[in-house]
Amino acid sequence: MALQNRVTPFGNIVADPGRGMFMGNRGILHDDARTLSAARWRHPHWIICLTSFKSRHREVMTPGKYTELFFSDEAAALAAGHRPCAECRRQAYNDFCRAWQTGHDADSRTRAAGIDQMLHQQRVNSRSRAQITWREKISLLPDGTFFSSTAAPDIAVLIYDQRLWEWSFSGYTETGDIGRAPGVDEVVDVRTPGSIVATLKAGYKPVLPESISSKI
Numbered sequence: 001m002a003l004q005n006r007v008t009p010f011g012n013i014v015a016d017p018g019r020g021m022f023m024g025n026r027g028i029l030h031d032d033a034r035t036l037s038a039a040r041w042r043h044p045h046w047i048i049c050l051t052s053f054k055s056r057h058r059e060v061m062t063p064g065k066y067t068e069l070f071f072s073d074e075a076a077a078l079a080a081g082h083r084p085c086a087e088c089r090r091q092a093y094n095d096f097c098r099a100w101q102t103g104h105d106a107d108s109r110t111r112a113a114g115i116d117q118m119l120h121q122q123r124v125n126s127r128s129r130a131q132i133t134w135r136e137k138i139s140l141l142p143d144g145t146f147f148s149s150t151a152a153p154d155i156a157v158l159i160y161d162q163r164l165w166e167w168s169f170s171g172y173t174e175t176g177d178i179g180r181a182p183g184v185d186e187v188v189d190v191r192t193p194g195s196i197v198a199t200l201k202a203g204y205k206p207v208l209p210e211s212i213s214s215k216i
Helices: 074-079 090-103 112-123 194-201
Strands: 004-007 013-015 022-025 047-050 069-071 134-137 146-148 157-160 163-168 171-177 187-190
Touching: 022 074, 047 074, 069 074, 074 146, 074 194, 090 112, 090 194, 112 194
Parallel strands: 004 069
Antiparallel strands: 004 013, 022 047, 022 069, 134 187, 146 157, 146 187, 157 163, 163 171
16 A cells, blocks of 8 residues: 655655656655655655665655655656755755756855745645645746646646647647647746746756656
C-alpha cells in the first residue's frame, strides 16, 4: 500500500505508487505507524533532494526521523514551495541562488536562510492550510511555472517550451501551444510561488521528466 508522501504541484501530500524523480523534506510529519499527522511542515527549510546520494540508505518514514516526501519532477516541487538542497544538489542550489539574486536584485550573499524566509510567506495559508496562489496572464509566465484555470481548478498545467502540459504522477500530456492558444492572455491562478517565478524568469531551469524532454 502506497504511503502518503507524494507531493502534487498544488502542495497536497497524497498516496500514490509513483516514486518520482526527487525527494524532499519539511521535518517530521508522520507518527510511529507511518501515518501523516495534521502538520504539513515543521520548519521553513523545504528542500528538493536526490533520491540517491553517497550510498546513504533510509527506511522511509522511520519513527522519529524526517518524513521523506517525493516529487514527480523539480518543477512540481518548486510549485509546492521547495528549493534545491545545498548538500546533495549543490550545483543546482548554487544556480538557483544566482538566479534568485538576479530575479530579486538581491545581495550576492543571499542564500538559503533569506530565500526560505521569503518563500515561507508564499507557500501555505497558516490558517486554512491552503496553497497560496496569485493571478497573472499566461503570456507573462516563464517556463517551469505551474498554473490552474478558473474553468479547471483541479488540473495543474505546466508551461514549458512555449507549450502547455497537463500534470499527473504518471507523466505529462501536451495540451496546447502558447503561441496559438486562444487563452494566452487569460488570467490564471499561478501555483508556483511568485519569488520562484522571478527566479525562473532569471534563468533557473528545473529538471523535468522524459515525458516532456522526449517531446521537445
